[in-house]
Amino acid sequence: xxxxxxxxxxxxxxxxxxxxxxxxxxxxxxxxxxxxxxxxxxxxxxxxxxxxxxxxxxxxxxxxxxxxxxxxxxxxxxxxxxxxxxxxxxxxxxxxxxxxxxxxxxxxxxxxxxxxxxxxxxxxxxxxxxxxxxxxxxxxxxxxxxxxxxxxxxxxxxxxxxxxxxxxxxxxxxxxxxxxxxxxxxxxxxxxxxxxxxxxxxxxxxxxxxxxxxxxxxxxxxxxxxxxxxxxxxxxxxxxxxxxxxxxxxxxxxxxxxxxxxxxxxxxxxxxxxxxxxxxxxxxxxxxxxxxxxxxxxxxxxxxx
Numbered sequence: 108x109x110x111x112x113x114x115x116x117x118x119x120x121x122x123x124x125x126x127x128x129x130x131x132x133x134x135x136x137x138x139x140x141x142x143x144x145x146x147x148x149x150x151x152x153x154x155x156x157x158x159x160x161x162x163x164x165x166x167x168x169x170x171x172x173x174x175x176x177x178x179x180x181x182x183x184x185x186x187x188x189x190x191x192x193x194x195x196x197x198x199x200x201x202x203x204x205x206x207x208x209x210x211x212x213x214x215x216x217x218x219x220x221x222x223x224x225x226x227x228x229x230x231x232x233x234x235x236x237x238x239x240x241x242x243x244x245x246x247x248x249x250x251x252x253x254x255x256x257x258x259x260x261x262x263x264x265x266x267x268x269x270x271x272x273x274x275x276x277x278x279x280x281x282x283x284x285x286x287x288x289x290x291x292x293x294x295x296x297x298x299x300x301x302x303x304x305x306x307x308x309x310x311x312x313x314x315x316x317x318x319x320x321x322x323x324x325x326x327x328x329x330x331x332x333x334x335x336x337x338x339x340x341x342x343x344x345x346x347x348x349x350x351x352x353x354x355x356x357x358x359x360x361x362x363x364x365x366x367x368x369x370x371x372x373x374x375x376x377x378x379x380x381x382x383x384x385x386x387x388x389x390x391x392x393x394x395x396x397x398x399x400x401x402x403x404x405x406x407x408x409x410x411x412x
Contacts, residue, residue, distance in 0.1 A: 130361050137358050144351040151344035155337050162333035169323045169330065176319035183312035190305050197298035204291040211284045218277045230271040237264045381405055 128136075240261050244254060388402035389411065398406070406412040 130365050134358055134361050137354050137361075140354055141351060141358070144347050144354070148344050148347035148351060151340045151347060155340035155344060158333050158337035158340060162330050162337060165326050165330040165333065169326050172319050172323045172326070176316045176323065179312045179316035179319065183309050183316060186305050186309040186312065190302055190309065193298050193302050193305070197295055197302070200291050200295050200298065204288055204295065207284050207288045207291065211281060211288070214277050214281050214284065218274055218281070230268055230275070233264050233268045233271065237261055237268065240264070385409060385411075 240257050244257050244261075384402055385405050388398055388406050391398055391402065392406070392412070403412070
């Protein structure tokens with residue numbers, strides 16, 4: 108059984124050289140390719156522009172978030188500077204309170220030593236006894252021995268009075284030191300509370316800053332994807348444009364070749380026409396017939412008349 112014969116396609120005939128494509132037909136085909144490439148190139152450029160706009164919009168959001176994060180960081184740093192200052196003040200107060208306790212210890216030792224010679228009599232009682240003896244010395248006659256004895260009594264009482272006064276002075280100093288220590292303790296507690304409060308606020312601003320930075324990081328990843336898609340679309344557009352330029356150059360070359368062939372054809376046609384006129388003019392000349400101006404001109408140019 109004979110097989111079914113399939114007629115060859117136009118493309119196959121062209122490929123096998125059985126149908127010759129004219130330059131005009133090739134230009135028309137290439138122009139169709141140019142139109143298709145232009146549409147495809149413009150499509151990819153539009154896609155690239157869309158991706159670029161999305162990317163740039165995300166970049167704007169990243170910049171806004173960056174400013175927000177910077178604001179939180181600045182507030183955190185301001186609080187940290189204040190905390191640092193308060194810690195320095197607290198350390199100074201702790202040091203000063205320790206010095207106060209050392210002074211208290213020293214004063215208590217002094218009062219202990221002074222109390223070893225202290226009498227049970229109060230300063231007022233001692234002052235009255237001293238005044239009483241002074242009055243006796245000044246108002247009553249005494250023998251030298253009695254007067255000497257009274258003077259020694261006054262000296263002893265004055266020594267005891269000085270001890271009492273010194274003890275009272277030390278007690279006052281101790282009271283002042285205790286008061287200073289309590290004040291420093293209150294200030295240290297206030298510093299501690301303030302530092303804790305500021306540290307909590309600082310931590311909150313730090314956490315806000317971290318959250319904003321994490322947002323920016325996530326958005327940057329998204330923006331990078333958009334940029335990658337932008338580059339892909341732009342590369343496809345550039346590839347289409349390169350093919351477009353290449354085919355356009357082919358079309359220009361074909362049109363140049365067509366113009367050159369047309370010019371050559373015109374030149375040949377003009378040459379053939381001149382030769383024909385020349386031959387006819389020579390024939391007329393031989394037969395003695397009158398030449399036209401064009402015929403005369405052509406023969407004159409050739410130097411044949």
